[in-house]
Amino acid sequence: MTPGVRPLIAGNWKMHGLRADGLALARAVAEGARGLDAELVVCPPATLIAAVAEALAGTPVAVGGQDCHAREKGPHTGDISAPMLADAGARYVIVGHSERRAGHGETDAMVRAKAAAAFAAGLVPIVCVGESEAERLAGQAEAVVTRQLAGSLPEGFAARGGVVAYEPVWAIGTGRTPTEADIAAMHGAIRAHLARTAPEGAGVRLLYGGSVKPGNARAILAQPDVDGALVGGASLVAADFLAIAAAAGVSAGR
Numbered sequence: 001m002t003p004g005v006r007p008l009i010a011g012n013w014k015m016h017g018l019r020a021d022g023l024a025l026a027r028a029v030a031e032g033a034r035g036l037d038a039e040l041v042v043c044p045p046a047t048l049i050a051a052v053a054e055a056l057a058g059t060p061v062a063v064g065g066q067d068c069h070a071r072e073k074g075p076h077t078g079d080i081s082a083p084m085l086a087d088a089g090a091r092y093v094i095v096g097h098s099e100r101r102a103g104h105g106e107t108d109a110m111v112r113a114k115a116a117a118a119f120a121a122g123l124v125p126i127v128c129v130g131e132s133e134a135e136r137l138a139g140q141a142e143a144v145v146t147r148q149l150a151g152s153l154p155e156g157f158a159a160r161g162g163v164v165a166y167e168p169v170w171a172i173g174t175g176r177t178p179t180e181a182d183i184a185a186m187h188g189a190i191r192a193h194l195a196r197t198a199p200e201g202a203g204v205r206l207l208y209g210g211s212v213k214p215g216n217a218r219a220i221l222a223q224p225d226v227d228g229a230l231v232g233g234a235s236l237v238a239a240d241f242l243a244i245a246a247a248a249g250v251s252a253g254r
């Protein structure tokens, strides 16, 4: 944890949640969030953003989107723009998740444009980076992640409060995680890259994502330069998500 930084725990619900269970999950998270010393964000599917934002109004839990288009509006069937997310009540948006990079052919340049669009709409982008298993085994993990950062972060990213999530692709939904030392080393490398490129880089919140669970959260969040987590599967169970958030508060020594 970076000293003085408030931990951020974001839940990416991915393509899970119909109205009734999504609203129940959001309300249960808000109920348990009182008194927790971490910032909480839930990122429901787009169909639920407005309803969840309404249900969470006046609570400490913010809402985020899972993706946005780089343009404000136009002939882009099925896409959602950053101003639309903001209008629906979102304050954050995840961009460049590996499932978008792999499943929708998103390049670093596209991710960069999406993050810039998020800022323009008043949203905080959470930009995801991470190596594949083959890249890690080839000793290329840091080079890959540094290249992704160089290509994916728009001008003024650090100064404008952008967030980076390091998610090794092979750790997502697998129950496998890097060693604590490997997480610390990668977060240190990301921090060094950010600090080289902007004076505000030292203050950017760096999240770890990939099989974060209540049982491993405390150890992961205790690593230097790990300022929070981007949680997938465990964010679908309110008690698990809240336990991870509680571990973040403990790791921050708050």
Ligand SMILES: O=C[C@H](O)COP(=O)(O)O
Residues within 6 Å of the ligand: 012, 097, 167, 171, 172, 173, 174, 175, 209, 210, 211, 212, 230, 231, 232, 233, 234
């Ligand atoms: O965005 C979240 C990540 O893809 C992590 O997912 P997971 O916690 O299910 O491994």
